[in-house]
Amino acid sequence: MAAVEAKRSPHFVLFPFLAHGHVPVFLRLAGLLRALRPGLEVTLVSTPRLLGSLTLPPASPPVRLHALPFVPADHGLPPGADSLADVQIHQFITFFTASESLRPAFEKFVSGIGSPVCIVADAFFGWTAEVARARGASHAVFLPGGAFGNAVFFSVWEHLPHALTAADEFPLPDFPDVVLHRTQIPRFILSATGADPWTAFFRRVIASCRKTDALLVNTVRELEPSGLDMLRRSFGVQPWPIGPVLAEPTAPSSDSRDDASIIRWLDTHPPRSVLYISFGSQNSISADQMMELALGLEASGRPFLWALRPPLGFDAKDVFRPEWLPAGFEERTARANVGLLARGWAPQMRILSHPSTGAFLSHCGWNSVLESLSRGVPLIGWPLGAEQFFNANLAVEWGVCVELARGNLESSAVESRAVVEAERTVMGDTAKGDEMRRVVAAIARTMEAAWEAPGGSAAESLEGFLRCVEP
Structure with a gap:
């Protein structure tokens, strides 16, 4: 007689972008997941140097760390440039495209996990949605940024609305109620032609993110209802507002002022x-x-x-x-x-x-x-x-x-x-x-109320997301 299989939470694989503002927020997300599901298996994936710089909070079992090999010099970047903070602005696009080279090692790591898997990745690693589909895993994009800011940013990259007019102010094609001024367009979007490496990269990101199963957003439902609706319309999936997800305070480096x-x-x-x-x-x-x-x-x-x-x-x-x-x-x-x-x-x-x-x-x-x-x-x-x-x-x-x-x-x-x-x-x-x-x-x-129990909107959202990905 077959035994009844106990319900089991998947192994969560968290994959933040290689930036100092992103990694600690993902680490905090790991703690929030564990608070709702004590004992949950969580692995944070990044490069060796970034993982080596982390101070992990005490937890039982501890958050696992898995390093993916990354040699910046192989991509024309300075040696040791494992983080966006390690390069100058003109090198950003080289760093972005170099980060895509992590895919084969990530695929190999995920394929070796025997239990059900849920991949939660930064939007910059939207290609992980394709890895999840091939593996039969659940997938979510976690946006460490806000709903409105991300929805507008992706829209501007997708449509380059400033290039369609000589006017200083212009609406977004997909969100006509949002009117931008030319001074609000970041420098690399201002110079984009649609055939440049920056546009190509961000349009790959957007297309990959639209293959995800869910969006986790670092915002508060009560503060950004319209921004969350913009994300839902843009990506065609339900956004789960789980903010504020604030990184734990970090220790100063050895050369910092006390x-x-x-x-x-x-x-x-x-x-x-x-x-x-x-x-x-x-x-x-x-x-x-x-x-x-x-x-x-x-x-x-x-x-x-x-x-x-x-x-x-x-x-x-x-x-x-x-x-x-x-x-x-x-x-x-x-x-x-x-x-x-x-x-x-x-x-x-x-x-x-x-x-x-x-x-x-x-x-x-x-x-x-x-x-x-x-x-x-x-x-x-x-x-x-x-x-x-x-x-x-x-x-x-x-x-x-x-x-x-x-x-x-x-x-x-x-x-x-x-x-x-x-x-x-x-x-x-x-x-x-x-x-x-x-x-x-x-x-x-x-x-503060968003994470208060019972009934806080962020706690409810994260619980709702977990129930959707649990087998």
Whole structure:
């Protein structure tokens, strides 16, 4: 007599893109899956160097790690460039296409798993949907970004709407209610012809993602109903909003300023008085923009904490040069205790959680947006690339962001007086500032409630997704 087979959750294979903002979010997703299904088998797949840089939270059984061989130099990339942060902007497309070389090793790994499998991959690895079909596995694309930002970003790559008109403003062909301005189009899309490597890569990504069984989205159902509907219409599958999925705070690297000294500096300032500035780990503003921003910060007189990276066009690992800032800027602001420059890494979540932090001047990468709003900190937006322009647009619509500038092209000017005005609007005792703080506090409560049990919308979505992929 045949035994009745017990219901068993599949082995989850998580495959984040090779970028510092993506891997920790996938690792956090592993923890959330385990919280709903204790003992679930989860393997995180990446390159040896990226996996070696991870600090895994304690878990039983532990999250497994599987390394796929990747030799950047074989693709014309610098040795050791396992992450997008390791290359300069002009090398991004080379890195993107090189990442597709991971497919044979990934196929071999998945084929060797004996139990049922569910692959959860980054959109950049949308080709894993084809691997899943060949294996008879379930598949989901996990978007670490937001619903609206991703829907618009994919639409722009698919249709290149700015190339269809000479006008500065134009609607999206598939979402005509969304009207964009030419200044919101990232630099590599502006120069795209439809026959270039960038367009070819992203159209491959979009076509592959449309073969998935489900979309997991790092957003909150109550905040992005229209963006989620846009994704559903674009990809033809149900999106599961499971956000906010916030990465665990990371430890500082050995050459970073001691984060304890940063917190001690914040401790010396009154509540909501400090402007935190960071443009993320993969981009920077130009040298001229950096100079003008510094002049504006000094002119405002408000305390600021700036996570500095070399300007656009320079290696992120270069030593920061004094000539990129006004003469004596660091010394003057430090002497007056109004400025602190943190070169490279900064403990962002600890900074945003500190009561003296009053606003965040950000590139509006989605992780940064979620982290800021979850801590009740309003934004001053300066989007630089990818879907950041559309994230900033959404945050402005929500009433939690004032946009200071767009992009880091030579034509993207910012004046010091605009910096002063943006700070005054967001951080000052103004009607606009008061309203922004009220709205961002409400959004923070909504984000917290999404993972509260029972009945939180994110917890319900992840449970619904699990039930769909369990045999």
